[in-house]
Structures are given as C-alpha cells and as structure tokens.
Amino acid sequence: MTKPLISIEALARRYPKHGGGETTVFENVWLPIEKGEFVCLIGHSGCGKTTILNVLAGLDQPSGGVVIVDGREISGPSLDRAVIFQGHSLLPWMTVMGNVAFAVTSRHPHWPKDKVRAHCQKYIDVVHLTGSEHKKPAELSGGMKQRVGIARALAIEPKMLLMDEPFSALDALTRGSLQDEVRRICTETEQTVFMITHDIDEAMLLADRIVLMTNGPEAKIAEIVENTLPKDRSRADVHKHANYYALRNHLLDFLVTRSKNFAVEIAAGAYDPRRPPVVRPGERAPAQPPPPIDAPRAVSA
Amino acid sequence: MTRSLSLRAGLLSLAILAGTIAIWHFATLPTAGSAGNVDPEYAALVSGAAAEGQKSTFPTPADVAATLWKHLKDPFYVRGANDQGVGIQLAYSLGRVLIGYLIAAAVAIPLGFLIGMSPLATRALDPFIQILKPISPLAWMPLALYTIKDSGISAIFVIFICSLWPMLINTAFGVASVRKEWLNVAATLEVGALRKAFMVILPAAAPTIMTGMRISIGIAWLVIVAAEMLVGGTGIGYFVWNEWNNLSIGNIITAILLIGLVGMILDVALARAARLVAYRE
Numbered sequence: 037m038t039k040p041l042i043s044i045e046a047l048a049r050r051y052p053k054h055g056g057g058e059t060t061v062f063e064n065v066w067l068p069i070e071k072g073e074f075v076c077l078i079g080h081s082g083c084g085k086t087t088i089l090n091v092l093a094g095l096d097q098p099s100g101g102v103v104i105v106d107g108r109e110i111s112g113p114s115l116d117r118a119v120i121f122q123g124h125s126l127l128p129w130m131t132v133m134g135n136v137a138f139a140v141t142s143r144h145p146h147w148p149k150d151k152v153r154a155h156c157q158k159y160i161d162v163v164h165l166t167g168s169e170h171k172k173p174a175e176l177s178g179g180m181k182q183r184v185g186i187a188r189a190l191a192i193e194p195k196m197l198l199m200d201e202p203f204s205a206l207d208a209l210t211r212g213s214l215q216d217e218v219r220r221i222c223t224e225t226e227q228t229v230f231m232i233t234h235d236i237d238e239a240m241l242l243a244d245r246i247v248l249m250t251n252g253p254e255a256k257i258a259e260i261v262e263n264t265l266p267k268d269r270s271r272a273d274v275h276k277h278a279n280y281y282a283l284r285n286h287l288l289d290f291l292v293t294r295s296k297n298f299a300v301e302i303a304a305g306a307y308d309p310r311r312p313p314v315v316r317p318g319e320r321a322p323a324q325p326p327p328p329i330d331a332p333r334a335v336s337a
Numbered sequence: 338m339t340r341s342l343s344l345r346a347g348l349l350s351l352a353i354l355a356g357t358i359a360i361w362h363f364a365t366l367p368t369a370g371s372a373g374n375v376d377p378e379y380a381a382l383v384s385g386a387a388a389e390g391q392k393s394t395f396p397t398p399a400d401v402a403a404t405l406w407k408h409l410k411d412p413f414y415v416r417g418a419n420d421q422g423v424g425i426q427l428a429y430s431l432g433r434v435l436i437g438y439l440i441a442a443a444v445a446i447p448l449g450f451l452i453g454m455s456p457l458a459t460r461a462l463d464p465f466i467q468i469l470k471p472i473s474p475l476a477w478m479p480l481a482l483y484t485i486k487d488s489g490i491s492a493i494f495v496i497f498i499c500s501l502w503p504m505l506i507n508t509a510f511g512v513a514s515v516r517k518e519w520l521n522v523a524a525t526l527e528v529g530a531l532r533k534a535f536m537v538i539l540p541a542a543a544p545t546i547m548t549g550m551r552i553s554i555g556i557a558w559l560v561i562v563a564a565e566m567l568v569g570g571t572g573i574g575y576f577v578w579n580e581w582n583n584l585s586i587g588n589i590i591t592a593i594l595l596i597g598l599v600g601m602i603l604d605v606a607l608a609r610a611a612r613l614v615a616y617r618e
Contacts, residue, residue, distance in 0.1 A: 095521055113524045125518040129540045129616040138536065142526040174617035192526070 039107065040068035041228055042092070042196060047101035049087050061087065062255040064309040065101070067247060069196075072226040076239040078287070079249030080295060085232045089200050092230060093119045105195070115143050118189035120199045124181035126173040126188075133169040136160060136188050143192040159191040160184075162221060179210035186214075190221065197222070199231040203238065215241055216271055223267075236287045240280075241271055248290050250298040257312045258298050261286065264318045279318030286317040358398045365397045396587040404587035405594065419579065421571070423592065427599060429571040433489070433564075434557045437496025441553065445501050446546060449508025450534070453542070459509060466506065474499035474560050478567055488568035495564045500553035507549025511542030543614035551607040558600045 048063035062084040069075050079085050090096035092103055094113035102109045105116070126135050136156040141147065147155070160169055163183040173181055182202060189197055202218075203211040219242055222229055233239050239246045246261040264279040274280060294301065301307075396404070412424025452458045474495045481491035515538050523533045565574025573592055580588035 093521075093525055095524060113527060115525075115527050117525070119521070119525045121518055121521070123518060125516075125522050127519060127522070127537065127540070128618045129543075129614075139526050142528050142532075172617070 041071040041073075041106065042069040042230070043104040044068070044088070044092070045102050045104065047088065047091065047098050047103065049084055049091075050099040060254045061252050062249070063100070065257055066310045066312075067257060067260075069228065069230060071228055074222055074227075074229045074242055074244045075231070075247060076243035076245070077230070077232050077247045077249060078234060078236070078239055078291065079255065080234070080251050080291070083249045083252040083255035085249065086200055089119075089198055089230065089232050092196075093117055093198050095119075115192050116195040118192055118194035118197055120182075120185050120189045120197065120202045122200045122202065122204060124173065124178075124185045126181055126184055128173050131170050131172055132160065132165060132176070132184050132187075133157075135173070135184055136191050139188045139192050156187075156191060159187040162190065163187045163217065177210075178206050179214060182206060182214060183217075186218065186221075190225075190227075195228065197227050197229045197231075199229065201232055201234070204233075204235070211238075212271055218242065219270075234291075236284060236291070239287070240265065240283055241269065241274055246287065248287070248295070251295050256298075256309055258295065258301075259290065260312055260314045262314060262316045264316050282318035286315065362398050365395050396590070401587050401590050405591045408588075408591055408595075418570075423573070423576065423595060426571060426573045426576040426592075427595060430561050430565060430573040431599065433493050433572065434496055434554075434561050437493040438500045438554060438557050440493075441497045441500040442504055442550065444497075445504035445549075446508050449505045449546075449549075450512050450538075452505070453509040453512025454538075456513075459513065466502065470502045470506070475563055475567065478564065482568075488570060492561070492564045492568050492572070496557045496561060499560045500557045503552040503556065504546070504549040507552070508542065508546045511545030511549075512538055514545075515541040540614070540616070544611065544616070547607070547611035547614055551604065551611060554603050554607055555600065558596075558603055562596060 044065055044067040047065040049061040050058040050063075051061065053059050061082075065088065067075075077085050077088065087096055087098075091098050092110075094110055094117065104110075105114075110117075127138065130138060133153070133156055136159060137152050140152050140155050144152070144155075157169070160166060163186050165180060165183055165187065168176065168180065173184065176184070182205075185202070203214055206214065215238055221227070222242075229242075231239075231242065240263065244263055246263065247257055248259045248261060249255050250258045261283070264283055265274060265277050269277070307313075408423045412422045412427075414420075414422040415425065452462055477495055477498050478491060481494045482488065485491050485494060519537055519541055520533075523537045528537070561572065562574035562577065565572035566578040569575050569578070573596055577589055577592045580586075580592065
C-alpha cells in the first residue's frame, strides 16, 4: 500500500464553552488523500468543514490530531498547498497580472521579470482571462475574479489545491462553466484537490470521493462515497448515466435525514472512525434505501 | 443634467458672494453727518479713518479689495523686521507647518504601523494616546519654550505634536483593520514579513493613512496661526496679531482670506494624493 499524499489523523477541534467545559466541533477525523485525487467534503454549516480546510492550509491549529503531508507533520502555511478562498480575496490595488505575479514571485523569488510574466500569462490563459491582464479586480465580474483566484493558486504549481466553497458566491450559470473548467484543468494536470462544498451536484461532477460529515457539534466523518460516474463525465450528460440518481439520492438522503441522526446509526453497529464505511451507490446492492450500518459493504483497501 | 446643476450651483455661489459684499458695503458706508462729532484729539490718536468721520473703522469691501491688491502686487518685500510682505509671512508659516508635519509623519506612520501590527502595543499605548490626543497643542507651548528655549523651534514642536495624533491613530487603525483574507493570502504564499508589510499591509492601509495625513495638515494649518500669535517674530499668525495692534482691519481681513486660501490648497493637494493610493474593492 502506497503512502497517501496527505493524511488527516485524529483531527479534533474544541472550543471552551461559556461557564466551563468544552464544545467539540468535530473529533476523531481520519482521512487519507491520494495523489491526483479530487476529494469533496460535504456537510451542513457548523460541522467544522472550513476549520478542517484551514488546518490543512496551515492557517488554523487543531485542538488535537495532526495532518501529515509527504510524511511530515504540517506546522504552518506552505506554498505546496494553495488555497482558493470563498471570497476571491484578490488584492484590489493590483492588476490581474499583479495578483498572479505576487504569488509567482513568492514561489520563485529569483526569477527574472520576463520569466515571471510568461509564467503568469500561461495560467491567465488557462483560466480564459487573456486580454484582462491589466484590469483591476473591481473591473471584473464575480466569475472572472474567481478565475484569477484559480490562476493564482495554479501558478504556484502546488502539490495540493484547497478550495473553500469556491463557487458559492457565483450565479448558477457562471458556477456551471467554472466547474467544467476546474474539472478540465484538474484532470489534465492530475492535481490533488480537497474541496469543501454544500452543493451535491458540484460534488458529483468534480469529486472522485465524497466525504460526508455529520452535523456538529461532535461532527465526524459518517461515510465516504466513491463516485460511480464515469471518469469522462461532463455537466451536459452526467444526469443521463444509470448511476446518477442512485448517487444523488444517496447524498441527498444523507444530508436531509441521516446527517442529523447519525449517532443512532453509530450506536446500532460497529463504527470505526479510522475506517469510515465506504459506499459505491448504484453498484452491487441497490442504494435506496441506504444500507444499514452493519451490513457488509465495499471497504476500501 | 450634472452640467446644468454645476452651472446653477456656480450662479448661486456668485449670488451669495454678491449679496454678502452688498450687505457689507452698505453696513460700512461712511455717514457724512457724524464728522463734526469727532474729537480732533481722538482723531489724532486713532487713525485717519475716524478723523474722516466714518461710522466705524471697519473697512468697506472696496477698501479691503484695494488692500488685497496692494499685498498681492508686492507680496515679497522686506522693509525691516516688522514690515515684510504677506507672501514672506505665509512662506514662514508654511515652512514651519511643513517641517513639523513631515517630522510628525516620519514618526507617526512607522510607529502607527508597529502599533497596528501588535494588539499588545495597541492596548498598552492606548491610554497614553487617549490622554495626549485631546490636549490643545498650544498647551504645550510654555513647556516647549522652557525646554527648547527657541520660539521658532517651539512653534514647529507645537505643529509636530498636533499633527502627530491623527496620523498615528489612523495608521494604527488602518494597519490593524487590514482584511484577514488578504493576510491569509500572504500567509499561504509564505510571504516574508518585510514583503508583507510593503506589498500587502501598506497598500491596504494607505487610504486610511492618507485620511489621517489630510486631517493632520488641516489641524496644523489651524494651529500655526495661533502659535505664531504667541511666539511672534514672523509668520502669518504674527502678521494678523501685528495688524490688530495697528488696528488695520483691512490687513487682517486680507490675511484671513489668504489663510483660508492656503488651507484649501493644502487640503486639495492631500486629497489628490489620497486619490493616488485609493483602490476599489
């Protein structure tokens, strides 16, 4: 068994409660992420999704547990883990080129200007912003700003891309076309991605594995759903695939009912937080209704 | 629509100006009948205006215009220590303001930067700033005269102390309220402390810092007149006080107009500079 690129081990986050004691937002979160994999984390607000991402980014410290990247525990932010933030978070006094170049010169401080410029141009072209290099963020639409954020993250050629609901602030049409582009770029470059979302369709289109979290407090990983849709799926025809509704219904069912009552499911059977159950909706046994927790199911290697 | 609005506004401004001058003119018209009532001794004691039988020594708009023209025609003459052109007096004042202001900026902006970066420093220095800020800068004058023993430098010190606080407070506030997400961007890009300060925090806080600088120059120009009335010697404030002693109201009004004009120019210059560092989000 090869070592995963990233390994989240026993991660926990607790806050001191008013009047003593502690509130546990999430605990005992274990998750390996392989190189080249696209992992989506879905859960309701308050389950600590963003905290997990911020810990991965090095912007936040967990109350317990570690994150191991390439065999080493992370201790802070790194250029190896690029973040695409929820708001575009571009520096408004810099142009598109300036924003991307700021990232590139951070990664390669000794590159000459021409080389930085050419490198930035390459990624500005990738996100289809050619011609807008010298515009300021205020002159761009929401979708274009988020594209700049993506170009900035890709331009530093990180080992891993972290995305915190990157499309949630966009309108449906823009979101759709950006999802297609992210899928294209990530498949082409075999980029490892960890993304947070609460959009089921987005997760089904983009992710290889969908990690389902229960509601907070004391949230945990309930299940890992493997995407049973074909690798070459696209937004236009994904809903025509035989597994589409099995997968979608499974996810929806989890978010609507099971995420609230997962404690009951845990109590009913053997639940190992280090090895949460893995399901492949649409394959083998029918996925509707969801199998009881103690039923035999495909367990990942 | 906007053009017609600015046209109408301009016309209204002119009308207000004309109205004010008219009221002023009729209020200060000489009254012929009172000439005989003036005691010749008193007339000799005060100036010619009283002797001529004017209702008051307050000049008419025409008198002031003549005085203004006289000053503007020859602003830089020097006829002894107590008789120098109004341009020279303004230059003295501007010089003091700029020296005190620039020293204050050189202290306040780096210090404000450090205070804004450190929540500890913010809280530790806050009581001092809160107590020192509301002190009228002129209250420092005796202390400055006593320790510095030079009236010119004391005036500069007073300008320094009054321009310090707005710049210090605004810089600290601007630096402390840089958006967290921009700092997160810098952190995930592993940007060094110095590069972060100059490439992220300074541009982000620049508009707030410029607001502080604009408030400061305004206060400095207000304070210099009072400071120069106290220390004397040169400067537009001293000029006003001197002309008060001469009871030359025309000269005082001229000086007041010029003080306003210079203050406006300073403010517009800083507003222009602020536009250079402004950004839209």
